[in-house]
Amino acid sequence: MFYTVPPQNGRRFIVTGANSGTGREAARRLALAGAEVVLAVRSLEKGEVAKAAILQEAPGAALDVRHLDLAALASVREFAAGVVADGRPVDVLVNNAGVMIPPRRFETADGFELQLGTNFIGPYVLTTLLLPVLLRTPGARVATMSSMVANFGTIDFDDLNWVSRRYSAMFAYAQSKLADLMLGRHLAEVAKEKGWDLLSTIAHPGYTRTNLQTAGRNLGRDASDQLPPVRRTIMPSQTPEIGAEPLLFAATSPDAKQGAYYGPSRLGVVGPTHEATIPRSGRSLDVAARLWDAAEELEFGVEDAGPFFHGTKVDLGVGDTLAPGFSSNFGEGKQANFVYLTGTLDAAIWGAELAQGDGPGRIYRVEPTGPIENDPNLTNVRFPGNATRSYRTREPLRVVDEVTDWKGHAPEVLQDMLDGIAKMAEQGVEAIND
């Protein structure tokens, strides 16, 4: 170990991915230095194991394991809401968690390419949601973990999500980690411009032996997909104890500077922490600012050009609008806050068949008149991704025409679905959480 964390008594940290690798080591060293640490983890079980291990070394440490899945914005929002509701300061947010080179193009619950979503969009949303709390805490910091691989990254604003390009696991990782570097740098610029008492720093761990090279590739399911030994040893590598130091320096050192990047000093891969050179790929502050805007659009927007459909039992004509505020088609007939639309005819058929009311189901081709968002009833925790391209909006939908040549589901299939919904209702689960 080369870096000693200065005393952190009375300071509260949030460390994402604190159950493994550099995050776990950071949480351990912070706890030993007297900090209170929120271990923000996607598996509470793994978080508790890490907590127990840290407590062995730091008995009495204030460790709080909380659920955070960066690959599901609903979870990020819930976690952030919990921290805000604590009504307590947060001195440092450590954006550490990440995934690396999954074997194929996976998507997060909100439909982002997995590495972009987990490594960048999730941390971006988390950071922005926690900003009000951080800004109320004197001398607060955000320390964000990037990677040397960011050197090879480029930000492709036309296809951040790897939809139209051929998917490359490595270049998607590189883009996401470059995005982390830019997140940290842009936040530093904003803090300077606005005179905020907030330091934004960035780190990378060189090449550190963690679960990343194994669990990362197969999404943590097992360890059978390890890198071959030769690839693990061809480059010098280091233990998490040393690998976590640039991040610990970025998060705690009084010498850390606004917008600076810290990494290992020997070949940039191992050894004591020094201030790293910002790679050419990450120098443009204009690109960093543009990326911040793009992230905001991705957070709230949906990349789907349609056509969109709406299934109902209501009789409508071309040019009519469907607006939120009328009683819902589903559930207990409560006032609906949203109107729902989908990019697939099949989902619209279900909508038409399951809508309340008498008469035949109708399917309209509709045009949103305002922003649309992923329908959380059919994404996030209930179903991964947004396979049915189901969305909702607070603005009216305009009817463009009616689709008449659709075929409903077989009666027994429909009955099965109705039985399933009735069973859910008996258990108190509403079909639509509006």
Ligand SMILES: NC(=O)c1ccc[n+]([C@@H]2O[C@H](COP(=O)([O-])OP(=O)(O)OC[C@H]3O[C@@H](n4cnc5c(N)ncnc54)[C@H](OP(=O)(O)O)[C@@H]3O)[C@@H](O)[C@H]2O)c1
């Ligand atoms: N190790 C290196 O050489 C290296 C090099 C460059 C950059 N990095 C960066 O260092 C950071 C830490 O990685 P590591 O090397 O310590 O790897 P690790 O041991 O695999 O740790 C990664 C952590 O991120 C968590 N995580 C993954 N997906 C998540 C999600 N959706 N929501 C919340 N947490 C999630 C993991 O949780 P689970 O345990 O539940 O999977 C784990 O706690 C990452 O940002 C990585 O990109 C590492």
